[in-house]
Amino acid sequence: GAVVSQHPSRVICKSGTSVKIECRSLDFQATTMFWYRQFPKKSLMLMATSNEGSKATYEQGVEKDKFLINHASLTLSTLTVTSAHPEDSSFYICSARVGGIKETQYFGPGTRLLVL
Amino acid sequence: AQTVTQSQPEMSVQEAETVTLSCTYDTSESDYYLFWYKQPPSRQMILVIRQEAYKQQNATENRFSVNFQKAAKSFSLKISDSQLGDAAMYFCAYKYGNQFYFGTGTSLTVIP
Numbered sequence: 750g751a752v753v754s755q756h757p758s759r760v761i762c763k764s765g766t767s768v769k770i771e772c773r774s775l776d777f778q779a780t781t782m783f784w785y786r787q788f789p790k791k792s793l794m795l796m797a798t799s800n801e802g803s804k805a806t807y808e809q810g811v812e813k814d815k816f817l818i819n820h821a822s823l824t825l826s827t828l829t830v831t832s833a834h835p836e837d838s839s840f841y842i843c844s845a846r847v848g849g850i851k852e853t854q855y856f857g858p859g860t861r862l863l864v865l
Numbered sequence: 866a867q868t869v870t871q872s873q874p875e876m877s878v879q880e881a882e883t884v885t886l887s888c889t890y891d892t893s894e895s896d897y898y899l900f901w902y903k904q905p906p907s908r909q910m911i912l913v914i915r916q917e918a919y920k921q922q923n924a925t926e927n928r929f930s931v932n933f934q935k936a937a938k939s940f941s942l943k944i945s946d947s948q949l950g951d952a953a954m955y956f957c958a959y960k961y962g963n964q965f966y967f968g969t970g971t972s973l974t975v976i977p
Contacts, residue, residue, distance in 0.1 A: 781963060787908075792956060792969045840908060846963075852898050852917075854958075854965055856910035 751777045753845050755857030762833055763865055770828045770860045772843030778823035779845035783854065784816075787840045799826040833864045869959050871968035878947045879976050885932075886942045886971045888957030895919075898960040899933065899940045904970075905953040913955070916940065949975050 752775040762768050772782055780801045785793040797818050798806045805818035815837075817829040826845075830837055840861050844854040868891045878884035890899070901913040916924045916933050923931050928948075932941045944951055952975045957968040 783965070790954075790972075792967050793910075795965070798963060842908075842910065844910070852960065853900065853912055853915055854960075855912065856902075858907070858909045 751775075751845070751847055751855040753843065753855045753857040755843055755860055757860060758858060759861040759863075761863045761865065764834055765832055767829055767831045768833055768862060770830075770841055770843070770862075772826045772828070772845070772857050774824045774845040774855070777845070777847060779826075779847070780823060781846040781848075782820060782826040783844045783846070784818060784826075784828050785842045785844070787842060787859075789840075793842060796828075830862065833862070835864045838862055838864045869957055869966050869968040871955075871957055871971050873971045874969070875972045875974070877974040877976055878944070878951075880947055880949060882947055883943060883945045884947055884973065886944075886955050886957075886973070888940045888942070888968055890938050890940065890957075890959045890966075892938065892959065892961065894961050896961075899931075900958040900960065900965075901929070901931070901940075901942045902956045902958060902967075903951075903953045904956065905950075910956075914942065944973075947975050949977065951975050 754773045756771045782799040784796045796811045799818045799820040801820045807813045820826040842859045844856045870889045897918045899916045903911045903913050914926045928945045930943045954970045956970045959966045
């Protein structure tokens with residue numbers, strides 16, 4: 750199956766700093782990637798849809814200036830949490846879409862962010 | 866609006882037995898995809914099974930099978946011969962266009 754990597758797996762940062770999370774599709778090209786946030790024992794909350802070469806589409810209530818998404822190539826999307834605060838602490842998951850007859854999403858292993 | 870409902874927050878099954886997880890969804894579309902994903906304690910989301918709505922035949926993947934009832938908008942997952950490694954959160958998902966919608970999940974416990 751398709752493999753998606755995510756880096757870092759966990760990060761601790763001070764309040765006010767920015768954190769970048771990378772999502773890579775290792776063995777396939779993905780024109781569309783998704784970024785989710787997951788709270789403990791809850792479902793995935795879609796934050797934004799990242800399209801290669803164009804601006805990301807953010808879900809209602811997600812601050813685009815705080816969560817910067819860049820999908821610079823067909824295998825890499827990045828999420829930057831700017832001026833992070835403790836309430837941004839969460840588990841962030843990316844996924845990459847495979848279209849066509851094998852339509853599905855493949856997920857990265859997630860990044861645990863803790864803002865002190 | 867598309868919604869996905871998993872009415873069983875928690876389920877348990879004896880090892881080697883069979884368990885069925887329920888999922889219903891709401892849509893006015895006729896051509897879409899349905900998925901079951903597994904999230905073990907590692908929190909890595911793993912694709913379990915996929916069903917295309919235009920296919921009447923139920924998808925199967927080894928011990929995992931679905932009961933897809935399109936008219937009833939129901940998509941249940943059956944796990945046969947349950948194993949300890951099946952213990953996880955299971956999420957049902959619906960896809961139309963470029964959007965995926967997830968249910969709230971069912972936590973499955975496998976009892977040795």
